[in-house]
Amino acid sequence: MPELAFFSGTMDCGKSTLALQIAHNRSARGLQSVIFTRDDRAGEGKLSSRLGLVTQAVEAAPDLDLYGFVVDLMSRGGKVDYVIVDEAQFLLTGQIDQLARIVDDLNLDVFAFGITTDFRTKLFPGSQRLIELADRVETLQVEAMCWCGARATHNARTVDGEMVVEGEQVVVGDVGGAAGVVGYEVLCRRHHRKRMTSATSRSAALSPDVLPVTSG
Numbered sequence: 001m002p003e004l005a006f007f008s009g010t011m012d013c014g015k016s017t018l019a020l021q022i023a024h025n026r027s028a029r030g031l032q033s034v035i036f037t038r039d040d041r042a043g044e045g046k047l048s049s050r051l052g053l054v055t056q057a058v059e060a061a062p063d064l065d066l067y068g069f070v071v072d073l074m075s076r077g078g079k080v081d082y083v084i085v086d087e088a089q090f091l092l093t094g095q096i097d098q099l100a101r102i103v104d105d106l107n108l109d110v111f112a113f114g115i116t117t118d119f120r121t122k123l124f125p126g127s128q129r130l131i132e133l134a135d136r137v138e139t140l141q142v143e144a145m146c147w148c149g150a151r152a153t154h155n156a157r158t159v160d161g162e163m164v165v166e167g168e169q170v171v172v173g174d175v176g177g178a179a180g181v182v183g184y185e186v187l188c189r190r191h192h193r194k195r196m197t198s199a200t201s202r203s204a205a206l207s208p209d210v211l212p213v214t215s216g
């Protein structure tokens, strides 16, 4: 049975790499994909992994009907065996419904990849709809790690190195981040709650202990 699978996790846990691996293995067997993405760091119409691989993709702009796109391609004689969607958290909820329709009405597998929650620990609308509709939700096997060594489960946003919890939901960026720019860091829940990033944990460790004041 074809299925809608949602591979979810934090930033930097290997989602795009897995998407590229699935596409590679299937294309080696002659299967053809449509690859959608939205706002990849590498630019419009690209699916890129931090391991250095990048492939062309269809930019899923908000006005793109993903179901209509695939139907149109097939009706013009194009071969489509399955669909991959990266940065699926950025899709509109209606576009996620279109992915479910691709599975149900066109009998194609759809593999969607995306981060579950934003820097405030709130679900992205696209991810929420995927959790609601997916046949299968998978957590990536290679664990992203918090600076403390625990499994990273949440995404923190930093501005000038400082963790922030207010701002626009969508700001395209990368883990790390130079001064003056938005960056991200993956943390465990405990340290996300305490707003402790790797930088603040280092400065806390470096602060000299207050010496006891002795008289005389």
Ligand SMILES: Nc1ncnc2c1ncn2[C@@H]1O[C@H](COP(=O)(O)OP(=O)(O)O)[C@@H](O)[C@H]1O
Residues within 6 Å of the ligand: 010, 011, 012, 013, 014, 015, 016, 017, 018, 048, 049, 050, 051, 142, 144
């Ligand atoms: N220099 C490197 N050597 C080995 N693995 C790396 C290197 N850089 C990144 N990675 C791997 O790539 C993962 C990030 O892959 P990517 O597909 O870009 O993540 P995501 O799409 O989830 O943000 C990291 O978690 C790490 O496992």
Ligand SMILES: Cc1cn([C@H]2C[C@H](O)[C@@H](COP(=O)(O)O)O2)c(=O)[nH]c1=O
Residues within 6 Å of the ligand: 010, 011, 012, 015, 016, 039, 041, 114, 115, 117, 118, 119, 120, 155, 156, 157, 169, 170, 171, 172, 173, 174, 184
């Ligand atoms: C947490 C968070 C992330 N983003 C952006 C930052 C990146 O451009 C993507 C995630 O890409 P990745 O391949 O999974 O690393 O999402 C955002 O816009 N808002 C957020 O809260």
